[in-house]
Amino acid sequence: MITRIDLRGRTLSRRELLDTLPRAEVDVEHAAEVVAPIVADVRKRGAAALRELAERFDGVRPEHLRVPTDAITAALEVLDPQVRAALEETIQRVRLVHAAQRPADFTVQVAPGAQVRQRWIPVRRVGLYVPGGLAVYPSSVVMNVVAAQAAGVESLAVASPPQKDRGGLPDPVVLATAALLGVDEVYAVGGAQAVAMFAYGAAGSQDVDGETLCEPVDVVTGPGNVYVAAAKRLVRGVVGIDAEAGPTEIAVLADITADANHVAADLISQAEHDPLAASVLVTSSVELAGAVEAKLVDRVDATFHRARVQTALSGTQSAIVLVDDVEAGLEVVNAYGAEHLEIQTRDAAAVAERVTSAGAIFVGPYSPVSLGDYMAGSNHVLPTGGCAHYASGLGVHSYLRAVQVVEYDADALSEVADRIVAFADAEGLPAHGEAVRARF
Known part of the structure; x- marks a missing residue:
């Protein structure tokens, strides 16, 4: 065996x-060739492409691409009490660990009047993908959402494939988990098309209830099959990604x-x-x-x-x-x-x-x-295929940016002005030095 x-x-x-x-x-490269037209189609046609792709790959044409809020609430109301208790315990434990992951800002006094600060700033908006093929993963909803919330991300969207036997809605336990976490922006969109929707949005498209569909995000995270991995590769640079799982x-x-x-x-x-x-x-x-x-x-x-x-x-x-x-x-x-x-x-x-x-x-x-x-x-969204040699699992850091803030006063700049000029001249960039000289 x-x-x-x-x-x-x-x-x-x-x-x-x-x-x-x-x-x-x-073979992610071959998968990328397969999904490239899908990504391009979603970018161009938005909601119309998403519905056609759902019918093609999931066997159902969702009435609502964005899941109505009452459907999310209803899923929580009928959730098995034992499953709810398990989810609530998981959420509590994952929150404890991820709250401790948030790195601290710091300030360094380089010299009198010269300081460099580092701030950790969350991205504005994230798209969180939850698979739904061979199995459904409410646990992945927890892992993605809690890490983003702990990072301070203000806008979160979740996507999970529409289920044919659920009238085109994602799995009800996935919806219930989103409700437990306070997430009301959930899309019945799966696979590479979900990654494309997150990366490019569905600009100008209207869902049947008249609301504008998904806005573009800054980072896409979450596990998936080889086609999801390929789609992430194609949109990397337009958005950040966690990994090609x-x-x-x-x-x-x-x-x-x-x-x-x-x-x-x-x-x-x-x-x-x-x-x-x-x-x-x-x-x-x-x-x-x-x-x-x-x-x-x-x-x-x-x-x-x-x-x-x-x-x-x-x-x-x-x-x-x-x-x-x-x-x-x-x-x-x-x-x-x-x-x-x-x-x-x-x-x-x-x-x-x-x-x-x-x-x-x-x-x-x-x-x-x-x-x-x-x-x-701990988080279960982890690097695969040997990527653990250089990559980390999903966490608060996945949704943060380190931004350095430089603040010098006149005396502090004057102290190093001649050295900056010498450095700039050595690199053949004299205007850099002149930008310092202009202040004195």
Whole structure:
């Protein structure tokens, strides 16, 4: 069901490791060619294009592209009380963590009369995408919205695909979650077309209720399939984006002390997202590897999304990687840069401190990725495809800009005037120096 890669006794360079480790093959460039006409069509024709694309891709033509406020309210009124309680607990925990993420402004006195301040300013408006294909993700509503609200963003819009069996509205739990968070601007728009709508707006278009449709945003965030990732690539520069998210990934670094049943359950938990999902176990224990393989057989047969999980686990993106020891395992997981990395070893906390590349790290047997997906308080919108080598997960920082404020008085400028002139002349830009001389 899942292949083995045996790295024991081998010394590989970083390049060789990257070539050897499993990874989902996602052709964003080809997807960009597919979605480019979609993005252009939405930019040109606005609401008319959005309705036609919904009919084409979602099998329904929404009466309202912007979901009526009463539909959002009604979704909350009929929400299952247990689901509501779970959402409220998640919101509270995610708010606690994200409130602590807000960076502080600072002021530096460079010299008497000379100061540089740094202010963190939220973007004006954001577009938050919530997938709705193989599964629906009210949890992603929480992750996107809470981070933006904690950053101080004043205008938030959410988009999620229209559901054919819901009369063209997004999933009702998605709508109810928006209501819990105080968001009333929600669009029944999915895929690449939602990204295009956020980036370019739907200028001049009217929804059937006569209200102007979505205004352009400054930043687009949220997970999605390869076509959403491609659309983000196409509009990057027009707007900011969080990342080009690919299929989800879990890597588990484990030794003989790990519980094979826990490991198997965690690998399956991510595999059920998508046939392209990656589940990777890195272990120094052949005994554990064999036990996990046996548990996978039993658990896959019993799981709800059996076919999807089996496809993901047997794909080239998933594997059990055998290494000589935990030290070698650390080298492997740092090269892999997983979206989610679990540490299930002796001294797991100490091992986790030595991880340098991961979207999020889950330490010990009672911190499964599922906890982070819903209720840890951390954000579950994380870098995939190795992007954890240089990118962070979604957070308050995703919606902030650092702006430096420079304030010098006459004496402070005079003190460095000659040096500025010398610098400007050395760069062949004498007018720069003259702009300083003109003040004296």
